[in-house]
Amino acid sequence: MKIICIGRNYAQHAKELGNPVPSKPVVFLKPQSAILSHKHPFYIPTWTQEVHHEIELVVKINRIGKTISEHHAHRYYDEVGLGIDFTARDIQAELKSKGHPWERAKAFDGSAVVGGFVPLAELGKPVNDLAFTLQNRDQVVQSGETSAMLFSVDRLIAEVSTFMTLKMGDLLFTGTPEGVAAVQPGDRLTGRLEGRELFAVNIK
Numbered sequence: 001m002k003i004i005c006i007g008r009n010y011a012q013h014a015k016e017l018g019n020p021v022p023s024k025p026v027v028f029l030k031p032q033s034a035i036l037s038h039k040h041p042f043y044i045p046t047w048t049q050e051v052h053h054e055i056e057l058v059v060k061i062n063r064i065g066k067t068i069s070e071h072h073a074h075r076y077y078d079e080v081g082l083g084i085d086f087t088a089r090d091i092q093a094e095l096k097s098k099g100h101p102w103e104r105a106k107a108f109d110g111s112a113v114v115g116g117f118v119p120l121a122e123l124g125k126p127v128n129d130l131a132f133t134l135q136n137r138d139q140v141v142q143s144g145e146t147s148a149m150l151f152s153v154d155r156l157i158a159e160v161s162t163f164m165t166l167k168m169g170d171l172l173f174t175g176t177p178e179g180v181a182a183v184q185p186g187d188r189l190t191g192r193l194e195g196r197e198l199f200a201v202n203i204k
């Protein structure tokens with residue numbers, strides 16, 4: 001399986017990092033080895049001084065597809081969850097300045113927290129009308145509404161599948177809203193989708 005990630009999918013987040021709002025989705029991958037089960041703690045790697053949390057809606061692909069139309073994209077998923085796209089921001093800034101790929105900053109072990117999944121039918125709301133939050137210790141640090149995405153889930157599936165085959169079990173991280181910040185040992189990050197707790201990760 002692969003983890004497909006979208007960068008800069010919320011205008012306010014692009015702005016907080018000083019990035020332009022893209023006219024096409026920014027796409028990158030994380031390997032399967034990046035997955036951190038939500039039952040394990042996250043150890044801040046020794047080679048970075050600045051790991052940021054990015055809470056994101058995660059869509060689980062449930063069938064194989066290529067060149068999927070936006071209209072038919074909804075047939076390719078029926079469960080959604082939340083994840084964290086942990087990002088070594090200092091390393092990413094260095095790589096970006098050189099025009100190099102982001103893997104060292106985005107694809108390291110543990111960089112993809114994946115929480116539990118909920119059937120959309122159970123949520124009883126469309127995928128483009130979901131609210132989610134990330135709490136650190138006792139404070140909400142990020143809150144997002146999927147209605148604020150620059151590119152909707154269906155549009156992302158259509159765009160990505162123009163050049164990559166989607167397979168059952170692939171995960172689509174759909175971008176983070178504003179409020180990204182560095183994590184510290186002792187932090188505890190809790191993700192909630194429509195009020196349901198889907199993960200809680202201790203930072204070490």
Ligand code: ZN
Nearest residue numbers: 054085175176
């Ligand atoms: Zn992200």
